[in-house]
Amino acid sequence: MLIRWALFALLVGCAVWMFAAVVLRRVRYIRLGVPFKFERHTPKRGRGFAREVFGHRKLLKDVRSGLAHLIYFYGFIMLQFGAIDLIWKGLSGGEPLPLPLYPYFSWSQEMTVSLVLLAVLYGAYRRYGEKLPRLKRGWKPSLVMWFIGSLMLTILLSLSFERLAVGEAESVAREFAPVSEPLSRLLHQAGVQEGSVAAHAGFELFWWLHLLVLLGFLLYVPQSKHFHLLTAPVNLWFRRNEPHGRLTPLDLENEEAETFGAGKIEHFNQKQLLDLYACVECGRCTNVCPAASTGKLLSPMHLIVKLRDHLTEKGAALTSKSPWLPAGLWAGSKSPLSDAHVMGAVMPAWEVQGESEEASYRTNISPTMTVQGAAWARREGAKAEELELIGDVMTEDELWACTTCRNCEEQCPVGNEHVDKIIDMRRYLVLMEGRLPSDGQRALQNIERQSNPWGLPRAERAAWLDECEQKTGIRVETMAERKTKGRMPEILLWAGSMGAYDNRSRRVMFDLVRLLNEAGVDFATLGNEERSSGDTARRIGNELLFQELCRENIETLEKYGVKQIVTACPHTFNTFKNEYPDFGLSPDVRVEHHTQLLARLLQEGRLKPKFAVRERVTVHDSCYLGRYNDTYEAPRSLLRAIPGVELEEMERSGPNGMCCGAGGGLMWMEEHAGTRVNYARTAQALEVRPSVISSACPYCLTMMEDGLKTLQEDGQVTARDVAELLAESVFGS
Structure with a gap:
């Protein structure tokens, strides 16, 4: 018995030491980043943490995968007690833990083991049977299934041999052993007798095997994507408790700053680097990415994986500590500090997914997944500390393919933020x-x-x-004119560049003006004093230009004492509401999107839709109105209030709605790979056979109209802003 204890202590001690060393080394790699102020928790943060970790809110968006993970999660929590009980039995000569209601505890353990085994089999089926495009295949993704499956089987076989070794009288009753009892009978039929040497040897064999697999899994976890078991809860706890997608301002006046943006992995802050080790590689982000779905090189999952691999390799080089233990087992014959990963020069091969032309507009992540998996590989002689972050790890094609739609972040179950990393590299x-x-x-x-x-x-x-005055008969005064009269308006109507210059967006502005005038809203505009909001400049990466525009606009707003701003552009709305306060805009200034204001006016009875609009309408959600500001209901409430409108939702709508392709500055850049994002989104809209594709964003409206020109010949389907439909119902066609 003493030898057993000594061997047990040696194995556990070595495994725990290596586990701690591996974790601490990765913590050191994270600390290479820019210091980050990890905020103390708040009740709101705690509630969100509980929903994600214990409620699996985002994981359950894919119900089947979510339920399987729910079984893994709670199964492993329950089985920790069973593991302690089984280990104690082996060390104490067969004595179980003195737990109350032990037979029921034993029954729950065997049922949990069975459920986890079924979940493992289902996981293997989804990966290799259904072959979901978002899931990787190969020996590395399969290794965890073998670990978990082996753990479960060694538990069942240990319990089965134990029943034979100690005899029926000393075991829990049959009704509390739903799996080990039938297995022990099969073993008995195979020749293993009660109390025999074979029974005792079988228990010893599978008890030690269970311990070895358990310790091996412990050591494997921090050296694989399953490090998320430890880092994901931490990442979710410390995720930013502020408006979605808000970009961190750069201090451009800091004379000691050597660089702006992220040109090296250590230029990211420590929270951004923690993201990398929290990734599950589930592919949910890539599965909804408009770039990956239309044949561009960018894959949000591979973005995180590549940055993680580069951080690990560069961190090992800078600290001279191998990221792998035992080093020889993981690295093979070569040094774990040599042959770093490098991104090859590739582009996805986009192929028509069917016989019809429309089939080429269907989303498909397989080309991107294939080339990313093949191109990210070790290069002989490459040293991580000498590689360029932009060029050798992330290509410029990837960075300029991002529409900043945040659908990747909306789907991520561990709270990773992809967009700010891309913007930081663009800034550089x-x-x-x-x-x-x-x-x-x-x-x-x-x-x-x-x-x-x-x-x-x-x-x-x-x-x-x-x-506007020619078309509507309404003269919209400027703030300067109002100030001269000494009668400042209630609301500043911000036209934006699209509303001011683009002919199609002007028509939306005219209808909005008519509606505000009808509702008796006191409003004015800035006219020539208005400047670009700076959203495009900031998302492209020119923080300097953004801050100059921001300060000019804030000075103008303060000059007129503006208390409320309404705009028809979600990008301007988001920038004013969530980012201008960082540069001095008073938090007392109320910023509204035009759909929010119109919905309120409708609710107050100041607007009355009375003319029927016989249209079958589907809603395309603007990313900057929806995912950035959680506003999905306002446009829909307006449409539901219009008599005659039949509202039909797309398969991808609301928080999972696909981007039109114009965000992140891509409105002003051409797409050179795959199919156009707006064509793919328009094709999704046409699947529900609408007569109108409705939006609440001038960028989205432009992209949908462009898609309709390509995808339909008869012109029966039109793209219209929600305000245009409401105006038709209020005033008649």
Whole structure:
């Protein structure tokens, strides 16, 4: 018995030491990043943490995978007690733990083991039977199934041999052994007798095997994607408790700053690096990514995986500590510090997924998953500390494919944030290297010179006001005119560059003006004093230009004492509401999207839709209105209030709605790989056979109209803003 205890202590001691060493080394790698203020928890943070960790809120969006993970999660919690009981039996000569109602405890353990085994088999079926495109295949993704399956089988076989070794009289009653009892009978029929040497030897064999597999799994966890078992709860606890997708301002006046943005892995902050080790590699992010779905190189999952691998390799090189233990077992014959991973020069091969032309517009992540898996590989002689983050790890094609829609973050069950990492790398490219696509550069130059992406004269920004008066008979006054009269308006109507310059978006503005006038709203606009909100500049990575525009606009708003802003552009709405306060905009300034204001006016009875609009309408949700600001109901409440409108939701709508492809500055850049994102989204809308695709964003409206021109010949389906449909019902066609 003494030898058993000594061997047990040696094995457990070695495993725990190596486990602790591996975890601490990865903590050191994380600490290479920019210091991050890990905020203390709040009740709100605690509730969100509980929903995600214990309620599996996001995991259950895929019900089947979510239920399987729920079994793993709670199964492993319950089986920890069973593992302690089984280990104690082996060390104490067969004595169970003195637990109350032990037979019921034993029954619950065997049923839990059976459920976990079924979940393992189902997981293998989903990966290798259904072959879900978002799931990786190979020996590494399968290893955890073998670990868990082996743990469960060694438990059942240990319990079965134990029943034979101690005899029926000393075992729990048959009704409390639903699995081990039938197995022990099979073993007895195979020749293993009660109390025999074979029975005792079988228990010893599978008891030690269970211990070895358990300790091996303990050591495997922090050296694989399953490190998320430890890091995901921490990541969820410390996730940002602020508006979704809010970008961290750069201190451009810091004279000691050597760089802006992220040009090296250590330029990310420590929370961003913690994200990397929390990744489950479940592929949910890539599965909904508009770039990956339409044949671009960007895959949010591979973004995280590549940054994680690079951090691990560079961290090992900088600290001279191997990330793997036992090093020889993991690294093979080569040093674990050599042959770093490098991204190859590849692009997905986009193929038509069917015979019809429409089939080429269906989303498909397989081409991107295939090339990412093949291109990210070890290169002989490559040293991690010498690799370029942008070029050798992340390619520029990947960074400029992101629409910043945040669908990846909405789906991520461990709270990873992908968009801010991409923006930080864009910031480095733009501010430090001056590298960006030529059409993006042209848009930025136009914004800088004329405060609009087309480069149209700044003096023509107020031209829409004259046209509005001609078309509607309503004269919209400017804030300067109102100040002269000494009668400031209740609301500032912010037209934005699209509303001021784009002919199609102007029509939306005219209807919005008519509705506000009908409701008796006191409003005015800035006219030529209005500037670009800076959203495009910031998402492309030019933080300097954004901050200049931001401060100019804030000065103008303060000059007129503006208390409430309404805009028809979700990008402007998000920027004013969530990002301008970082630069001095008073939190007392109320910022509303036009659908929110119209919904309120409708509720107050100040607008009365009375004319029927016989249309079958599907709603395309703007990412910056929906996922960034949780506003999904306002546009729908307006449509439901219109008599005659039949509302039909797309398969992907609400929080899971697909991006139109215009966000992140891509409105002003061409797509050069795969199919266009807006074509794919338009095809999804057409599947529900609408007569109108409705949106509440000038970018989305433009992209949907462009998609309709390509995907339909008869022109029967139109794209319209919610305000246009409401105006038709209020005033008649």
